[in-house]
Amino acid sequence: MAPQRRAGARMPESAGAGAGAGAEEQQQQRRRRRRPSSVTKSGVPKDSRQKWLKVAFFLSSAMLAYLLSGSYLLSEDGVTEVLARYSEVVSDKFVEIPCSEDYDSHKRFEGCTPRKCGRGVTDALINREEAERIRRIAERGLSLGGSDGGASILDLHSGALSLGKHFVNMYRYFGDKIHDIFTEEDFQLYRDVRQRIQQKIALAFGISSSSMHLTKPTFFSRINNSEAKTTHDEYWHPHIDKVTYGSFDYTSLLYLSDYSEDFGGGRFVFMDEGANRTVEPRAGRVSFFTSGSENLHHVEKVHWGTRYAITISFTCNPDHGIGDPVLT
Known part of the structure; x- marks a missing residue:
């Protein structure tokens, strides 16, 4: 007679769902704490990228103003x-x-x-x-x-x-x-x-x-x-x-x-x-x-x-x- 495997104790569905949801929520909170800001596909934080875009825009505007109204003209x-x-x-x-x-x-x-x-x-x-x-x-x-x-x-x-x-x-x-x-x-x-x-x-x-x-x-x-x-x-x-x-x-x-x-x-x-x-x-x-x-x-x-x-x-x-x- 083949030995029979004893089935493990099963948690009630409601308890299992609640515990799983709680664990998942805790895991998500830990991930959010580890991630300071959202990241673009290139791996550059969005906040940093926006700051650099602002700086680049300011520099290009300043250079254009210099070329147009300073000692130089565009011809x-x-x-x-x-x-x-x-x-x-x-x-x-x-x-x-x-x-x-x-x-x-x-x-x-x-x-x-x-x-x-x-x-x-x-x-x-x-x-x-x-x-x-x-x-x-x-x-x-x-x-x-x-x-x-x-x-x-x-x-x-x-x-x-x-x-x-x-x-x-x-x-x-x-x-x-x-x-x-x-x-x-x-x-x-x-x-x-x-x-x-x-x-x-x-x-x-x-x-x-x-x-x-x-x-x-x-x-x-x-x-x-x-x-x-x-x-x-x-x-x-x-x-x-x-x-x-x-x-x-x-x-x-x-x-x-x-x-x-x-x-x-x-x-x-x-x-x-x-x-x-x-x-x-x-x-x-x-x-x-x-x-x-x-x-x-x-x-x-x-x-x-x-x-x-x-x-x-x-x-x-x-x-x-x-x-x-x-x-x-």
């Missing part, structure tokens, strides 16, 4: 740094950059040919009243002619003046009428401004002012939003002054009107690797720089209004020097 070409805004007065700003090899293919003049390269901006050299007087010289001269396109030039040295699609020598073309347009005081002011700019450049680059020579072309420019008619009107193309004009060693611009008030667009843009750096014109502001490919640049198209400026350039080679303009 179609990427990040653009504003070296000088039209609304601020820049006493003196200078940025040194490595020199290119462009000067090696030209005769070097010790104590003048750039070994220190860079770019500078100052509003402390020419005051606004002087800038207004100089602008009137440009306006009177350009009233004799002007380009059919958007860019007109007036060169007091050579007499070159835009007229339609061509250039004329205004001293020959208009003869004695020139004395009704300009005065000796106009030319003296022009010479005085040129000398101050020359001395400022010499000081910034650590060279002798007497070793620098004015060189051509040196001219007034008037730019508006008229459609270009000839290649001379296409002022917006990137270029290198030392390549375009072999005599240039140092270039300067004196602005005679205000960005965003007298005209829109028309900022001066240094095109560096990874970013553009701009100067917003302001009447009386002088921007200067070494003329090699370390300062590749262009001028933005003018969208409205009229932009006035003077380009005044210098060479270290006396063979390429020119004299100051004289009213004869």
